[in-house]
Amino acid sequence: MRKKEGNKEVDILSAAIKVFAECGFFDAKIAKIAELANVSIGSIYVYYENKDDILFKIFEQIWGGLYHNLESLVGRKDLTMVDKYDAMIDMIFDTFTENSATAIVIAHEQQRILMRTPEKFTPYYEQFVGLGERIVREGIKKGIFNPNINVNIFRHFLLGAFRDLINSWAVSPKDFPLNTMRQNVKFLSKYGLLNHK
Amino acid sequence: MRKKEGNKEVDILSAAIKVFAECGFFDAKIAKIAELANVSIGSIYVYYENKDDILFKIFEQIWGGLYHNLESLVGRKDLTMVDKYDAMIDMIFDTFTENSATAIVIAHEQQRILMRTPEKFTPYYEQFVGLGERIVREGIKKGIFNPNINVNIFRHFLLGAFRDLINSWAVSPKDFPLNTMRQNVKFLSKYGLLNHK
Amino acid sequence: MRKKEGNKEVDILSAAIKVFAECGFFDAKIAKIAELANVSIGSIYVYYENKDDILFKIFEQIWGGLYHNLESLVGRKDLTMVDKYDAMIDMIFDTFTENSATAIVIAHEQQRILMRTPEKFTPYYEQFVGLGERIVREGIKKGIFNPNINVNIFRHFLLGAFRDLINSWAVSPKDFPLNTMRQNVKFLSKYGLLNHK
Amino acid sequence: MRKKEGNKEVDILSAAIKVFAECGFFDAKIAKIAELANVSIGSIYVYYENKDDILFKIFEQIWGGLYHNLESLVGRKDLTMVDKYDAMIDMIFDTFTENSATAIVIAHEQQRILMRTPEKFTPYYEQFVGLGERIVREGIKKGIFNPNINVNIFRHFLLGAFRDLINSWAVSPKDFPLNTMRQNVKFLSKYGLLNHK
DNA sequence: AATGAATGAGTATTCATTCAT
DNA sequence: GATGAATGAATACTCATTCAT
Numbered sequence: 001m002r003k004k005e006g007n008k009e010v011d012i013l014s015a016a017i018k019v020f021a022e023c024g025f026f027d028a029k030i031a032k033i034a035e036l037a038n039v040s041i042g043s044i045y046v047y048y049e050n051k052d053d054i055l056f057k058i059f060e061q062i063w064g065g066l067y068h069n070l071e072s073l074v075g076r077k078d079l080t081m082v083d084k085y086d087a088m089i090d091m092i093f094d095t096f097t098e099n100s101a102t103a104i105v106i107a108h109e110q111q112r113i114l115m116r117t118p119e120k121f122t123p124y125y126e127q128f129v130g131l132g133e134r135i136v137r138e139g140i141k142k143g144i145f146n147p148n149i150n151v152n153i154f155r156h157f158l159l160g161a162f163r164d165l166i167n168s169w170a171v172s173p174k175d176f177p178l179n180t181m182r183q184n185v186k187f188l189s190k191y192g193l194l195n196h197k
Numbered sequence: 198m199r200k201k202e203g204n205k206e207v208d209i210l211s212a213a214i215k216v217f218a219e220c221g222f223f224d225a226k227i228a229k230i231a232e233l234a235n236v237s238i239g240s241i242y243v244y245y246e247n248k249d250d251i252l253f254k255i256f257e258q259i260w261g262g263l264y265h266n267l268e269s270l271v272g273r274k275d276l277t278m279v280d281k282y283d284a285m286i287d288m289i290f291d292t293f294t295e296n297s298a299t300a301i302v303i304a305h306e307q308q309r310i311l312m313r314t315p316e317k318f319t320p321y322y323e324q325f326v327g328l329g330e331r332i333v334r335e336g337i338k339k340g341i342f343n344p345n346i347n348v349n350i351f352r353h354f355l356l357g358a359f360r361d362l363i364n365s366w367a368v369s370p371k372d373f374p375l376n377t378m379r380q381n382v383k384f385l386s387k388y389g390l391l392n393h394k
Numbered sequence: 395m396r397k398k399e400g401n402k403e404v405d406i407l408s409a410a411i412k413v414f415a416e417c418g419f420f421d422a423k424i425a426k427i428a429e430l431a432n433v434s435i436g437s438i439y440v441y442y443e444n445k446d447d448i449l450f451k452i453f454e455q456i457w458g459g460l461y462h463n464l465e466s467l468v469g470r471k472d473l474t475m476v477d478k479y480d481a482m483i484d485m486i487f488d489t490f491t492e493n494s495a496t497a498i499v500i501a502h503e504q505q506r507i508l509m510r511t512p513e514k515f516t517p518y519y520e521q522f523v524g525l526g527e528r529i530v531r532e533g534i535k536k537g538i539f540n541p542n543i544n545v546n547i548f549r550h551f552l553l554g555a556f557r558d559l560i561n562s563w564a565v566s567p568k569d570f571p572l573n574t575m576r577q578n579v580k581f582l583s584k585y586g587l588l589n590h591k
Numbered sequence: 592m593r594k595k596e597g598n599k600e601v602d603i604l605s606a607a608i609k610v611f612a613e614c615g616f617f618d619a620k621i622a623k624i625a626e627l628a629n630v631s632i633g634s635i636y637v638y639y640e641n642k643d644d645i646l647f648k649i650f651e652q653i654w655g656g657l658y659h660n661l662e663s664l665v666g667r668k669d670l671t672m673v674d675k676y677d678a679m680i681d682m683i684f685d686t687f688t689e690n691s692a693t694a695i696v697i698a699h700e701q702q703r704i705l706m707r708t709p710e711k712f713t714p715y716y717e718q719f720v721g722l723g724e725r726i727v728r729e730g731i732k733k734g735i736f737n738p739n740i741n742v743n744i745f746r747h748f749l750l751g752a753f754r755d756l757i758n759s760w761a762v763s764p765k766d767f768p769l770n771t772m773r774q775n776v777k778f779l780s781k782y783g784l785l786n787h788k
Numbered sequence: 789a790a791t792g793a794a795t796g797a798g799t800a801t802t803c804a805t806t807c808a809t
Numbered sequence: 810g811a812t813g814a815a816t817g818a819a820t821a822c823t824c825a826t827t828c829a830t
Contacts, residue, residue: 008789024309026223030825040791042827051825085390108312111361112221112305115368136390146384146392153373153381154390156365157358164357165350171312176350184350187343192389193282193333193351195343205815227800237816242801402810418703420617424804434812436806445804479784502706506615506699509762530784540778540786547767547775548784550759551752558751559744565706570744578744581737586783587676587727587745589737599794621821631795636822 009047011037013061016054021101021170025055025109055113056120058105063124066095070131081139086186088132092162093182100170107167129155158189206244208234210258213251218298218367222252222306252310253317255302260321263292267328278336283383285329289359290379297367304364326352355386403441405431407455410448415495415564419449419503449507450514452499457518460489464525475533480580482526486556487576494564501561523549552583600638602628604652607645612692612761616646616700646704647711649696654715657686661722672730677777679723683753684773691761698758720746749780 015037019028030051034041048054069091073084096103114121133155139145165185169176212234216225227248231238245251266288270281293300311318330352336342362382366373409431413422424445428435442448463485467478490497508515527549533539559579563570606628610619621642625632639645660682664675687694705712724746730736756776760767 024313029823034792041825042791043789045826046789082391104312108309111364115301115305115364116221139390140392143392145390146388149385149390150377150381153362153378154385156361156373157382157385160361161354161358163361164353167308168353176353180347181350184347185354188346188351188354188389189385190389190391191343192385192387193336193342193346194279194387195340196393226798231817238800238818239802239816240814243814243816248800418707423802428813435804436812437810439805440810476785498706502703505758509695509699510615533784534786537786539784540782543779543784544771544775547756547772548779550755550767551776551779554755555748555752558747558754561702562747570747574741575744578741579748582740582745582748582780582783584783584785585737586779586781587730587736587740588673588781589734590787620819625796632797632821633795633823634793637793637795642821 008037008039008043012039012044012047013054013057015039017058017099017101017105020055020058020109021104025051025105052117052120055105055109056122058102059110059113060122060124062095062102062106063122063128066091067124067128067131069095070128074131074134081135081142081144082190084135085139085190088135089186089189090182093166093178093185096166097169097178100173103166103170107163107170110163129159161185161189205234205236205240209236209241209244210251210254212236214255214296214298214302217252217255217306218301222248222302249317252302252306253319255299256307256310257319257321259292259299259303260319260325263288264321264325264328266292267325271328271331278332278339278341279387281332282336282387285332286383286386287379290363290375290382293363294366294375297370300363300367304360304367307360326356358382358386402431402433402437406433406438406441407448407451409433411452411493411495411499414449414452414503415498419445419499446511446514449499449503450516452496453504453507454516454518456489456496456500457516457522460485461518461522461525463489464522468525468528475529475536475538476584478529479533479584482529483580483583484576487560487572487579490560491563491572494567497560497564501557501564523553526552555579555583599628599630599634603630603635603638604645604648606630608649608690608692608696611646611649611700612695616642616696643711646696646700647713649693650701650704651713651715653686653693653697654713654719657682658715658719658722660686661719665722665725672726672733672735673781675726676730676781679726680777680780681773684757684769684776687757688760688769691764694757694761698754698761720750752776752780 012033015033016028018036019033023029023032028051030044031041033054034044037044044054048057070088073079073087073091076084079087096106114125133151136145136149136151136154140147140149140151162185165176165181169178169181209230212230213225215233216230220226220229225248227241228238230251231241234241241251245254267285270276270284270288273281276284293303311322330348333342333346333348333351337344337346337348359382362373362378366375366378406427409427410422412430413427417423417426422445424438425435427448428438431438438448442451464482467473467481467485470478473481490500508519527545530539530543530545530548534541534543534545556579559570559575563572563575603624606624607619610624610627614620614623619642621635622632624645625635628635635645639648661679664670664678664682667675670678687697705716724742727736727740727742727745731738731740731742753776756767756772760769760772
């Protein structure tokens with residue numbers, strides 16, 4: 001049988017991530033993606049509906065992965081709330097730093113897409129965020145996290161911070177050492193800026 | 198001659214902010230901006246070099262204003278470091294919530310522009326950020342802020358958080374009451390998520 | 395009385411000749427002509443109907459001058475036909491080499507204009523050419539010029555040759571010394587290329 | 592895939608020659624060329640870089656053809672210098688009269704292009720002219736042509752004359768019978784206007 | 789499935805000309 | 810007459826998408 005090499009679809013997505021990261025979605029040319037993926041222009045439309053669809057699939061891949069990882073984490077009984085919170089932060093760091101181009105694409109394009117066509121956006125995003133909020137809510141219920149925090153606001157606060165930081169790292173990694181960033185994000189989000197003796 | 202009435206330039210900028218906020222920079226049509234500004238297409242090019250230039254002027258206006266405000270604040274002797282920090286946060290909130298469309302434009306377009314053509318970006322941005330960092334550094338020196346915080350990382354942490362929150366508010370203000378946001382940002386950034394006591 | 399300085403009209407024409415010669419008619423900008431003439435854009439339209447009109451006036455000036463000069467020449471009784479012919483050639487050389495920019499404009503634009511809108515073209519051109527043909531015809535009648543020559547064809551032959559040569563000189567005068575050109579044109583048009591004896 | 596039928600490129604060039612000849616390069620609209628070529632606007636840009644490029648290809652085609660023909664002629668041992676000279680003139684006539692529209696395009700646009708962007712102009716032109724000059728120089732060396740003739744000036748003299756004549760013929764063929772033109776050009780350029788007995 | 793030539797709707801920008809002052 | 814800000818029609822070129830092969 002003609003072994004479905006199964007890489008065309010993946011090759012296209014990888015190429016698209018690179019091109020989107022480098023040029024931005026609007027200046028990214030389908031022809032360039034095809035060239036980088038070593039695939040004909042026509043083939044792109046065999047695997048993806050259109051240019052938008054490629055972008056949506058990138059979001060799906062990332063947030064789907066994060067959602068599944070977080071799902072396993074949330075259910076664990078052997079971890080404290082703070083452990084879970086720290087693990088969640090590590091998970092986000094790990095995912096985006098594995099592929100810096102993806103981090104750039106998310107940082108640059110997600111906001112616009114979410115606002116313009118939220119109905120087409122991957123549901124994994126909301127699901128992932130929902131799990132994150134659950135961790136915070138449980139922490140509050142258990143008295144670990146401050147009950148005066150508005151969970152919805154906290155979510156945007158943290159994800160916004162992340163977006164900027166990971167994008168900054170992706171652009172110039174040497175100015176944003178991963179470990180320092182991890183520690184600072186964990187510390188800042190848990191203890192804040194003030195010097196509590 | 199027909200003398201410059203002096204508001205065309207402003208009208209165009211206001212119209213552009215609205216259109217950029219609603220459609221995004223790439224889908225914003227010059228013809229639509231002209232129509233909204235009650236001005237001919239040609240007049241836009243009397244006052245602005247091109248589409249990009251309009252966007253740059255929007256950034257300049259916002260960050261220029263913030264820079265000048267923060268400059269006055271930084272020098273004051275009658276305020277504690279924490280007062281200054283809180284005032285800075287209020288200042289950012291005030292600026293962006295005065296014109297929600299501008300908030301959206303900044304949230305959506307600044308990242309891309311900064312990365313693609315940083316040399317053309319308004320220097321006020323870096324100057325504003327520099328003043329903000331100075332407040333934090335002074336606070337650390339005085340023992341008010343935690344010396345283990347990486348100031349550069351903190352800056353991106355805070356501004357990233359802001360960007361997401363203000364954009365969320367601009368899109369659906371009822372889900373993000375301004376006062377709650379203000380308090381939460383101040384609290385979270387100073388004390389963090391954990392329940393101390 | 396407000397002394398009619400009378401130079402605006404002339405200044406505009408001089409500026410236009412320079413700009414047309416340098417950029418070509420289509421790439422010549424009215425704004426540039428106005429700037430070079432030290433005149434407002436609006437003033438150009440006080441003295442000239444439109445861009446085309448400026449060009450027509452340039453042709454008129456040149457061919458009008460040549461026509462009047464040739465008219466005086468043709469009637470003279472003290473000159474042989476060959477003297478008249480040589481004088482005509484000198485006259486053309488003198489006119490165009492006085493202002494090399496004009497030479498370039500004529501060389502580049504006249505053909506197109508003549509073909510596109512012959513009805514608006516200065517009648518001086520046809521009148522000048524008519525006088526030139528008269529000299530040739532008289533020379534033939536007197537047995538000085540070869541009766542087998544088609545006068546109409548000769549006219550285009552000679553003027554075409556002129557156009558190229560004067561344009562070449564205008565572009566790089568050092569490669570086309572005026573005196574050599576004069577002598578060669580007179581000799582070639584009278585004796586041809588062959589070595590008689 | 593839809594395979595290149597192989598005539599689109601030619602169809603576009605033919606259409607462009609017609610439109611350029613009729614309207615002039617600047618007033619020629621790409622849309623009109625596309626319509627005349629029975630091709631979409633986009634297809635023009637598949638085969639040609641831009642509007643300029645189409646014009647350059649027209650020059651290339653004409654001067655390339657003339658160069659190759661003249662090359663064969665120059666080397667022949669069975670012809671006298673005068674035979675070669677006459678054959679060269681016939682060759683030019685034949686080339687341009689085969690396609691009168693091309694003659695008009697060359698007559699109107701080449702000068703401007705040569706002056707503005709000589710570096711992009713087809714090298715065949717200089718090569719063709721070089722061969723022509725070689726014929727004249729050899730003729731001079733053999734005592735056939737007059738040694739006092741400046742070859743460079745003669746070249747412009749002759750080509751300029753040609754340009755005007757062929758353009759005149761293209762515009763109104765009945766006023767310029769081909770055979771009469773041929774004979775007159777040969778005669779004039781060899782023997783001149785004077786009646787040598 | 790794979791290809792890439794063909795398509796044509798869509799748009800930023802230019803610039804000759806006008807006209808209120 | 811003089812000015813130059815205002816105008817908007819006009820157009821080359823792009824590029825996502827299609828579809829005959």
